[in-house]
Amino acid sequence: MIEVRNLTKAYGETLAVDDLSFTVRPGIVTGFLGPNGSGKSTTMRMILGLDAPTSGTATVGGRPLAEHDRPLTSLGFLLDAGAVHPKRPAHDHLRSLAVTNGLPVSRVDHVLDVVGLGEVGRRRSGGFSLGMGQRLGIAAALLGDPEVVMLDEPVNGLDPEGILWIRHLLQNLAAEGRTVFVSSHLMSEMELMAEHFVIIGRGRLISDISADDLRATAKGESTDVRADRLGDLVGLLRADGVEIVSSDRETITVHGRTATEIGGVARDAGITLHALVPEQRSLEDVFMSLTADAVEYHASAATPVAV
Amino acid sequence: MTTTTPTTDPTPTTNPASEAAMTTTITPTTRPSTVTRSGRIRLPQVTRGEWIKFWTVRSTSITLLAGAVATVAFGMIFSLVAESGAEAPGPAAFLSDPVDLALGGIGITEMVVGVLGVIIVAGEYSTGLIRTAFAAVGRRWTVIAGKVAVLAASITGVMTVAVTAAVVAGQAVYGGGEPTVPVTEVLDVIAGTTVYLVGIGLIGVALGFILRSTAGGIGTLVGAVFIGPNLLQLLPDSMTDVFLEYLPSESGAAIMTRVSDPDLLDRGPAYVVFGAWVLGLLGLATVLVHRRDA
Numbered sequence: 059m060i061e062v063r064n065l066t067k068a069y070g071e072t073l074a075v076d077d078l079s080f081t082v083r084p085g086i087v088t089g090f091l092g093p094n095g096s097g098k099s100t101t102m103r104m105i106l107g108l109d110a111p112t113s114g115t116a117t118v119g120g121r122p123l124a125e126h127d128r129p130l131t132s133l134g135f136l137l138d139a140g141a142v143h144p145k146r147p148a149h150d151h152l153r154s155l156a157v158t159n160g161l162p163v164s165r166v167d168h169v170l171d172v173v174g175l176g177e178v179g180r181r182r183s184g185g186f187s188l189g190m191g192q193r194l195g196i197a198a199a200l201l202g203d204p205e206v207v208m209l210d211e212p213v214n215g216l217d218p219e220g221i222l223w224i225r226h227l228l229q230n231l232a233a234e235g236r237t238v239f240v241s242s243h244l245m246s247e248m249e250l251m252a253e254h255f256v257i258i259g260r261g262r263l264i265s266d267i268s269a270d271d272l273r274a275t276a277k278g279e280s281t282d283v284r285a286d287r288l289g290d291l292v293g294l295l296r297a298d299g300v301e302i303v304s305s306d307r308e309t310i311t312v313h314g315r316t317a318t319e320i321g322g323v324a325r326d327a328g329i330t331l332h333a334l335v336p337e338q339r340s341l342e343d344v345f346m347s348l349t350a351d352a353v354e355y356h357a358s359a360a361t362p363v364a365v
Numbered sequence: 366m367t368t369t370t371p372t373t374d375p376t377p378t379t380n381p382a383s384e385a386a387m388t389t390t391i392t393p394t395t396r397p398s399t400v401t402r403s404g405r406i407r408l409p410q411v412t413r414g415e416w417i418k419f420w421t422v423r424s425t426s427i428t429l430l431a432g433a434v435a436t437v438a439f440g441m442i443f444s445l446v447a448e449s450g451a452e453a454p455g456p457a458a459f460l461s462d463p464v465d466l467a468l469g470g471i472g473i474t475e476m477v478v479g480v481l482g483v484i485i486v487a488g489e490y491s492t493g494l495i496r497t498a499f500a501a502v503g504r505r506w507t508v509i510a511g512k513v514a515v516l517a518a519s520i521t522g523v524m525t526v527a528v529t530a531a532v533v534a535g536q537a538v539y540g541g542g543e544p545t546v547p548v549t550e551v552l553d554v555i556a557g558t559t560v561y562l563v564g565i566g567l568i569g570v571a572l573g574f575i576l577r578s579t580a581g582g583i584g585t586l587v588g589a590v591f592i593g594p595n596l597l598q599l600l601p602d603s604m605t606d607v608f609l610e611y612l613p614s615e616s617g618a619a620i621m622t623r624v625s626d627p628d629l630l631d632r633g634p635a636y637v638v639f640g641a642w643v644l645g646l647l648g649l650a651t652v653l654v655h656r657r658d659a
């Protein structure tokens with residue numbers, strides 16, 4: 059369990075994290091989402107005890123991580139897959155970490171196998187591809203067989219197969235009862251992976267919500283309808299607070315009536331429906347609109363780009 | 366805050382997360398037995414980790430061994446040059462003691478070990494590995510102490526041999542007419558030289574932690590420890606007399622020679638002054654490392 063309470067971090071004038079509070083619970087994958095520069099990495103560094111909070115606390119299992127006997131057995135982390143000496147063999151990199159926490163060298167071989175680097179473990183990490191580097195970083199996070207796994211943008215640079223792999227890995231870790239906390243700035247990466255989301259923008263909490271509840275909010279307010287006697291249906295549906303626009307000759311879009319209500323009206327009038335499609339916004343859209351005000355650098359979509 | 370039940374429940378839900386969780390088991394469920402969860406991390410464990418890091422990057426070990434070879438080789442060159450004529454250029458012109466001549470290569474060696482000290486620390490700042498190291502052990506001072514122990518032990522091991530070899534080899538090729546001094550009579554010089562090299566390596570470590578940049582650390586080391594004092598020596602004695610002998614390089618010079626020099630401290634006080642530099646800089650590094658964000 060990770061508990062963040064009123065966490066604030068100021069770098070000079072910049073408030074990188076602003077009175078942030080949330081709890082990351084065991085047994086599920088929690089996605090930590092926010093646009094670039096919203097304070098995800100800063101929050102994680104404070105959880106790791108690397109950056110001192112300006113105010114507030116961040117604890118792992120009730121205590122600051124630095125106070126744990128063997129931190130790697132409490133929390134495994136990936137901050138930056140590039141944090142290795144390129145000339146040091148991967149196996150030695152992991153071994154140097156393992157011995158500090160009193161972990162047997164057999165753990166090194168085990169985690170290298172888990173991430174699929176068993177064959178290349180004796181090679182220098184400088185020669186690794188982006189994806190192999192990420193896997194090595196994840197291997198380091200798993201080294202201590204930790205209760206909590208915290209990964210900063212682990213999907214960066216992975217191909218679709220790698221993304222699938224990491225999704226299964228993290229979901230399995232969660233299914234074993236561990237706390238899994240994963241950051242990303244892309245909802246598309248997280249929506250199949252996480253069961254809960256902590257969404258931040260400009261260092262502030264925007265939403266702390268389960269995936270199901272977020273999906274529920276993604277249900278839109280309008281319904282697209284196609285029917286055989288469209289004109290009649292429009293007449294029957296028309297009422298106060300109902301707005302109907304015709305998208306094209308055969309389709310109308312209805313605001314203010316649910317799909318169920320529209321279906322009922324059509325049935326009572328003997329109108330055959332050809333299509334009844336409630337608008338479904340993607341989670342990406344929901345995320346974008348939630349964080350729209352918090353995006354640091356807006357690209358102006360209207361400006362044509364000269365190539 | 367909304368709540369969701371953890372998906373240990375195999376009934377189908379709308380969340381694709383739960384179905385994928387059923388596919389494979391990746392880590393064994395024998396969790397507690399894989400880890401010896403007893404007690405706090407202790408310094409020897411952190412030191413072992415640092416030892417592995419030090420000796421598993423080939424360029425590090427090659428650098429240290431190259432420094433050892435240079436110590437012997439340059440000592441021999443200085444000794445040879447001194448033999449062939451009094452007009453020899455460079456340090457050989459100033460050195461007359463055969464042991465000092467045989468150790469004439471230390472000027473190179475100290476650069477090597479100092480730079481090595483900077484690199485093993487600042488290199489980890491540039492990759493971000495230092496954060497892994499700090500977070501993995503919790504108490505940052507153990508990382509500093511571990512690096513200090515590893516570098517000190519490695520330099521001591523390699524350089525005691527190199528310095529002794531240089532004393533023997535340099536004198537073997539020296540033909541200045543003076544009788545050869547046996548190693549057993551200059552153990553204090555060999556020890557002092559090794560201590561100096563360890564100290565310079567540790568000053569490099571301290572500068573690495575203080576400046577967190579390879580370029581900055583090496584620049585400061587070379588400028589303040591190696592070149593600076595030589596420039597100061599160009600100033601009139603009356604101006605530099607009061608402090609020059611207290612600089613790391615000059616107090617270091619005093620512990621590396623058996624010749625007494627009125628411009629240098631006596632060996633005893635020189636050890637104290639040189640040790641104070643090393644410990645002072647390491648102390649400053651430790652304070653800064655704990656006060657700053659990593």
Ligand SMILES: Nc1ncnc2c1ncn2[C@@H]1O[C@H](COP(=O)(O)OP(=O)(O)OP(=O)(O)O)[C@@H](O)[C@H]1O
Nearest residue numbers: 069072074092093094095096097098099100101243
């Ligand atoms: N050490 C630092 N000194 C000064 N400012 C910093 C520092 N670290 C982060 N910041 C600032 O704090 C803010 C949050 O940065 P952070 O890296 O935590 O964001 P992030 O959510 O991880 O972004 P990204 O998705 O791009 O990784 C940014 O405005 C950043 O410029």
Ligand SMILES: [Mg+2]
Nearest residue numbers: 098099100210
């Ligand atoms: Mg980040």
